[in-house]
Amino acid sequence: xxxGAIEAGGxxxxxxxxxxxxxxxxxxxxxxxxxxxxxxxxxxxxxxYTLISMGIGSFGPIDVNKDSGTYGFITSTPKPGWxxxxxxxxxxxxYNVPTAWTTDVNASAYGEFRKGGxxxxxxxxxxxxxxxxxxxxxxxxxxxxxxxHPEMGHILVRRHPEDDYEGNCPYHADCLEGMAAGPAxxxxxxxxxxxxxxxxxxxxxxxxxxxxxxxxxxxILRPEVFILGGGVMKQNxxxxxxxxxxxxxxxxxxxxxxxxxxxxxxxxGDDAAITGCLLLAEEAEVxxx
Amino acid sequence: xxxGAIEAGGxxxxxxxxxxxxxxxxxxxxxxxxxxxxxxxxxxxxxxYTLISMGIGSFGPIDVNKDSGTYGFITSTPKPGWxxxxxxxxxxxxYNVPTAWTTDVNASAYGEFRKGGxxxxxxxxxxxxxxxxxxxxxxxxxxxxxxxHPEMGHILVRRHPEDDYEGNCPYHADCLEGMAAGPAxxxxxxxxxxxxxxxxxxxxxxxxxxxxxxxxxxxILRPEVFILGGGVMKQNxxxxxxxxxxxxxxxxxxxxxxxxxxxxxxxxGDDAAITGCLLLAEEAEVxxx
Ligand SMILES: Nc1ncnc2c1ncn2[C@@H]1O[C@H](COP(=O)(O)OP(=O)(O)O)[C@@H](O)[C@H]1O
Ligand SMILES: Nc1ncnc2c1ncn2[C@@H]1O[C@H](COP(=O)(O)OP(=O)(O)O)[C@@H](O)[C@H]1O
Ligand SMILES: [Zn+2]
Ligand SMILES: [Zn+2]
Numbered sequence: 319x320x321x322g323a324i325e326a327g328g329x330x331x332x333x334x335x336x337x338x339x340x341x342x343x344x345x346x347x348x349x350x351x352x353x354x355x356x357x358x359x360x361x362x363x364x365x366x367y368t369l370i371s372m373g374i375g376s377f378g379p380i381d382v383n384k385d386s387g388t389y390g391f392i393t394s395t396p397k398p399g400w401x402x403x404x405x406x407x408x409x410x411x412x413y414n415v416p417t418a419w420t421t422d423v424n425a426s427a428y429g430e431f432r433k434g435g436x437x438x439x440x441x442x443x444x445x446x447x448x449x450x451x452x453x454x455x456x457x458x459x460x461x462x463x464x465x466x467h468p469e470m471g472h473i474l475v476r477r478h479p480e481d482d483y484e485g486n487c488p489y490h491a492d493c494l495e496g497m498a499a500g501p502a503x504x505x506x507x508x509x510x511x512x513x514x515x516x517x518x519x520x521x522x523x524x525x526x527x528x529x530x531x532x533x534x535x536x537x538i539l540r541p542e543v544f545i546l547g548g549g550v551m552k553q554n555x556x557x558x559x560x561x562x563x564x565x566x567x568x569x570x571x572x573x574x575x576x577x578x579x580x581x582x583x584x585x586x587g588d589d590a591a592i593t594g595c596l597l598l599a600e601e602a603e604v605x606x607x
Numbered sequence: 608x609x610x611g612a613i614e615a616g617g618x619x620x621x622x623x624x625x626x627x628x629x630x631x632x633x634x635x636x637x638x639x640x641x642x643x644x645x646x647x648x649x650x651x652x653x654x655x656y657t658l659i660s661m662g663i664g665s666f667g668p669i670d671v672n673k674d675s676g677t678y679g680f681i682t683s684t685p686k687p688g689w690x691x692x693x694x695x696x697x698x699x700x701x702y703n704v705p706t707a708w709t710t711d712v713n714a715s716a717y718g719e720f721r722k723g724g725x726x727x728x729x730x731x732x733x734x735x736x737x738x739x740x741x742x743x744x745x746x747x748x749x750x751x752x753x754x755x756h757p758e759m760g761h762i763l764v765r766r767h768p769e770d771d772y773e774g775n776c777p778y779h780a781d782c783l784e785g786m787a788a789g790p791a792x793x794x795x796x797x798x799x800x801x802x803x804x805x806x807x808x809x810x811x812x813x814x815x816x817x818x819x820x821x822x823x824x825x826x827i828l829r830p831e832v833f834i835l836g837g838g839v840m841k842q843n844x845x846x847x848x849x850x851x852x853x854x855x856x857x858x859x860x861x862x863x864x865x866x867x868x869x870x871x872x873x874x875x876g877d878d879a880a881i882t883g884c885l886l887l888a889e890e891a892e893v894x895x896x
Contacts, residue, residue: 379861440754441753441754453827455827457746457751458747458749462746463829464730464746464831465729465829465830465831465862466829466861467829468827468828469826469861472860473822473823474764474765474819474822474823474856475763476763477765489858489860490860530763533763534763534823534827537757537758537761538759538762538823538824538827538828539751539757539827539828540753540754540755540757541754542753542754567779569778570778571758571761571778571779572758573754575754
């Protein structure tokens, strides 16, 4: 009997099974194409296991409101074929087992909270800075959701005084994602983000935006740990810059753990989300399907 | 046998008792002077009742971390005599009953959530805009706290393009409180806020700042209801201005309840906090002292 987990990303799906909810026994990675084709491969993977329950962390936006008629759907994504796709429904009609359903970043936050950098903390926020910016939080041991799931990547930020890039969020232009996700860096500076490693101005600006976000999350949620992942955070020099800028902006207004331990890369590396999905699957077992 | 409640404000303390945790049987209001004098009156009120438990919602910052050596203290307040005062300790050594200890705004949020404007919701945020700006949240039926309590009033905001007021937060200058609390309005415009009712520019600017805050809270917490209280919100014309600005800034990025029902004044009026304290007292009864 196996716990199943799906990390459903916009670029690839990772599927995994585990007997104890922690150690991954088998996994596969599937490119995200159409829902039909992608799910065909997902089913091919899971069909050979007897499943106890499943945990799914999906790219979004998704409907997490259990009272809603579109609960379990991926909603208004521009991704061809996936808009208002009943993802959870497809999984449940194939495998009649209890499921957990949340965002990929919530799953990452939960994985890090239970088995990674958040293990010793009471609450944590996971932020991915990649093609987009997304965040998830664990508060009081539970994934944070309200009327829907958070969209922490779209908060308003103050423009850096030397920044005249207009921003590229189609909804808000110069929100956090519009100013600081990978594509914004590349459009602003005209080069692939990975090739700009030596340019201090680029990363100073980037740190300014990310630190602002962490200050807002701190004042609203008071997490003990921030885990920063995603392609842009491969630039390790960002971490000390973000910590310094965070302290400058917060100006000791509230007590926090030491920034060196508070603001870190994912301890689980690329396995944060799939680990979170497995743990959520394990918990779904004891709940109603 | 009575539940006791203390709403401890910087200007006045409200004390109340209730037999059922809802209906207030007796209450008193005490000016906040020194801790010794204020508590003398508090004790005089409660000494005539046999208490089951007590709920306290205090002005802050306060220490809410149960593992801390200063748990139950009012911490770094500039208020003479109250800095690092062991408030909860004094109460517990006088009345050896279970206690609940949180901020005044968390108590207000909880009161509104259970008995006021948040009753039909899954989560709510209470924001007071007065001498300062403070916020509390109820998520999943529980008061939100992490490494400490939120300080939602000090989030960063974007400056209004026509605003050249430098801001008066001693920590951040132009944070939300520094730009939009009552004293900021009065210093910026040179008049008592209550006398500026007819000045459209004043309230347009104010709504811009408050709406920004609500957008940030929405994207991070996804509350179903916002309750806006405090002296500044007596300007009722602010509500529609805030709703319009909120929708403009959020730009439909996430689904929300209709702004008319989502963004409202406290249904319990000035009783939000004391009601929350009583309800928290009732819950403290079943927990360890
Ligand atoms: N080494 C790197 N340094 C800086 N930026 C990078 C690096 N690698 C990828 N990126 C940026 O991260 C983005 C991809 O983010 P990633 O988290 O890998 O994928 P996704 O967000 O699509 O899941 C790219 O748009 C690129 O701008
Ligand atoms: N009718 C009013 N209109 C606008 N602002 C007001 C009004 N009454 C009070 N205020 C503002 O609210 C502030 C007091 O806030 P209040 O919530 O009453 O008290 P506190 O925050 O001290 O508990 C004052 O500084 C004043 O600027
Ligand atoms: Zn945006
Ligand atoms: Zn401030």
